Amino acid sequence: MYAFMQSSVYCCIMEANDQVSSKKYAADISSIREAQERISSLVHRTPVLSSETLNSISGRKLHFKCECFQKGGAFKFRGACNAVFSLANDQATKGVVTHSSGNHAAALSLAAKLRGIPAYVVIPKNAPKCKVENVIRYGGQIFWSEVTVQSREEMAAKVLQDTGAVLVHPFNDARIISGQGTISLELLEQAPQIDTIIVPISGGGLISGVALAAKSINPAIRILAAEPKGADDAARSKAADHIVTLPETKTVADGLRAFLGSLTWPVVRDLVDDIILVSDKEIIDAMRLCYEILKVAVEPSGAIGLAAVLSDGFKKNPAWEDCNNVGIIISGGNVDLGVLWDALIK
Amino acid sequence: MYAFMQSSVYCCIMEANDQVSSKKYAADISSIREAQERISSLVHRTPVLSSETLNSISGRKLHFKCECFQKGGAFKFRGACNAVFSLANDQATKGVVTHSSGNHAAALSLAAKLRGIPAYVVIPKNAPKCKVENVIRYGGQIFWSEVTVQSREEMAAKVLQDTGAVLVHPFNDARIISGQGTISLELLEQAPQIDTIIVPISGGGLISGVALAAKSINPAIRILAAEPKGADDAARSKAADHIVTLPETKTVADGLRAFLGSLTWPVVRDLVDDIILVSDKEIIDAMRLCYEILKVAVEPSGAIGLAAVLSDGFKKNPAWEDCNNVGIIISGGNVDLGVLWDALIK
Structure with a gap:
């Protein structure tokens, strides 16, 4: 159930990427x-x-x-970096948002830092301490959520609305x-x-x-x-x-x-x-x-x-x-x- | 004091190596x-x-x-490998001996195993367990000594005499x-x-x-x-x-x-x-x-x-x-x- 929720929440990204619809798979x-x-x-x-x-x-x-x-x-830094650095300048300025138990959040924070744009990350309360520390080290702004995928996604949607930043899903x-x-x-x-x-x-x-x-x-x-x-x-x-x-x-x-x-x-x-x-x-x-x-x-x-x-x-x-x-x-x-x-x- | 003892114990090796006496340093x-x-x-x-x-x-x-x-x-494997593989066949057959708190012993055991010759290693009783396990894994034959350098060297000299193997000092x-x-x-x-x-x-x-x-x-x-x-x-x-x-x-x-x-x-x-x-x-x-x-x-x-x-x-x-x-x-x-x-x- 959650997976379908994810795909509907993030359809904006999928549609924004021309490659997706024209090919059998999302990448090649x-x-x-x-x-x-x-x-x-x-x-x-x-x-x-x-x-x-x-x-x-x-x-x-x-x-x-x-x-x-x-x-x-x-x-995770590979994908995060590719996502952040493939954004057009006018897309990038408002920053990026994601939700993650840690590694993608830290990776996106670091990629955003390298590009000089803000990163907003929703992290569940049970994420490993060292992964949270990585997010802080790389300058990501943390929003805490409950541990369920639903809670993460709701918080991410709210942050997305408040900031106007671009959502970068951890994998989809x-x-x-x-x-x-x-x-x-x-x-x-x-x-x-x-x-x-x-x-x-x-x-x-x-x-x-x-x-x-x-x-x-x-x-x-x-x-x-x-x-x-x-x-x-x-x-x-x-x-x-x-x-x-x-x-x-x-x-x-x-x-x-x-x-x-x-x-x-x-x-x-x-x-x-x-x-x-x-x-x-x-x-x-x-x-x-x-x-x-x-x-x-x-x-x-x-x-x-x-x-x-x-x-x-x-x-x-x-x-x-x-x-x-x-x-x-x-x-x-x-x-x-x-x-x-x-x-x-x- | 011990260092000088070491050099006298191992002088046979130094003399056997032509490079030592002809140059300012032991290697170049x-x-x-x-x-x-x-x-x-x-x-x-x-x-x-x-x-x-x-x-x-x-x-x-x-x-x-x-x-x-x-x-x-x-x-340590670099040096041990160089020592073992630079031995002439007739020198090598009787194997190699050393004393070491662990890493050199394991390295020499592995190098000897690769050459198909025995390795005899004197290890002090306080050596880390994992280093001893490495020696065993690589097929080295262990002789235990007390923790002092003197005890190690005496045991090594005895093993040397008993086996006729070549001594390979850990560093000298x-x-x-x-x-x-x-x-x-x-x-x-x-x-x-x-x-x-x-x-x-x-x-x-x-x-x-x-x-x-x-x-x-x-x-x-x-x-x-x-x-x-x-x-x-x-x-x-x-x-x-x-x-x-x-x-x-x-x-x-x-x-x-x-x-x-x-x-x-x-x-x-x-x-x-x-x-x-x-x-x-x-x-x-x-x-x-x-x-x-x-x-x-x-x-x-x-x-x-x-x-x-x-x-x-x-x-x-x-x-x-x-x-x-x-x-x-x-x-x-x-x-x-x-x-x-x-x-x-x-």
Whole structure:
């Protein structure tokens, strides 16, 4: 239900973007390459790390695209930057608005700061402290909402009306999807042998961009989503062949609680080969491996790709037996150390 | 006293290496380039990360060379690999011996495993658990010693006699110094604008290699050592103009408790421009910044370069006012999460 509400609330954006209606999907390889040109001097080209130990544990060659090292600590800055810098001057002056549990809010604040325009962000009261601190650090103006998607959206609509700023949805936005797609352009240059990419799935902005770019470059590449069992709306959507939302979600991965949108669903439906469900325990175990073996500070959402590749759902599925070179997108690293610790010692 | 004992114990190695006696220092740009050729297919070319937030906090442009992502989780693998792979076949068959608080032991074990020869490592009883686990993971055979340098060395001498293996000292060895120097070759390719490099100092193998290579490429580059106040033997050595050792050391940085050796002291004396002393609190604060801002899991020794650049000793010294582009070597990331946590919440 919420997903349809989202799409109606944000239809103004979709209509404003000419690309959307004229194509099968909200973005394509051209819009993604344009995004790369627009943002490449602003974003970090994040490194791809590998570990013999993790290769040995997983039985595959793993290539970790470390978006936790992206500005703002998450991949979100790519899409936010593309959205903010593709605005015409007269659109941009009144600023940008969004709602987000944290990473997109911080990313949009930073992108707006770089362009010299205001950013207004609606944040639910349960957002991780470190993500809120990032918003403050980057000069975003915070409006608090209750934790429900409905409350977030109502507050965002109010701020939108009061400020006249442009809404930039965290994922259901063609510019956002194109920006996130630049990850694939880099990754497949850095590790061209990759035959599979595992991507965290939430609202679907990241995986849509990644899938559209990667399948355009190499149609044989497998795109697998990793989703928490306690927020398995995307898996249910694929099974039902329409967007399914959940009355509530329950997962340690605070960044993976959103539902698919009208622009991301068609890509997930058509281009995502499978969705691998993992438990919170598997996510925490993977997070520990990221710290102890890979030496990378990740948030739970960021560790889910590794959790997926180590899960029985992946390892025992004969369809993925020949996935030899697996790209894993570590989506972000913004975690309160206290929360991390509580999770690790449980 | 211990340092001199070390040099007498290991004189067999020094004499075996023709380079040592014929040159002013144990290594030079040629031996470092040879090391690079020897090991480049075996080691990770580690990425250089940057953070606008940390640039802003420090007032400089910081370039973090992340050796925590090196195989084995620390720069030590470079030197160990160079030593192991420069052995003639007849030397190599009996294996290698060393003593180390952990990172060198693990690195040597891994290098020996890659060459298919045994590694015997003497480890003090107080070594961090994760470092010991690395040794086991890489197939090293462990001999436990008491925590003193004397006990380590006596045990190493015994193992040496029993096995007939080749001793590879953690730092007082020309092959080790040359291997560590390959860091500078990479770093100055990755960030040629660097005018200063800050390097953790312990036995001096890392900083000797880094200084020899960097000053050969660009004589104007500043090489600054970062040392814990509780293990300030290198600073005292520079002040006294001869090697000074301490009756005991007290620092959270378990990797920085060794004293300079006969091969590293001349380089430190001549090519290290200054030594910046930092407190354990400054180290822990820097470690937290590495986790929270840079998203890198570092050990205390690995965070000391950042601690130094943020210290008053660096910031308020007019000699370093024009250090605009500072390379910081994050030496390693092997830390027990429990120990980390205890340190962070103090």
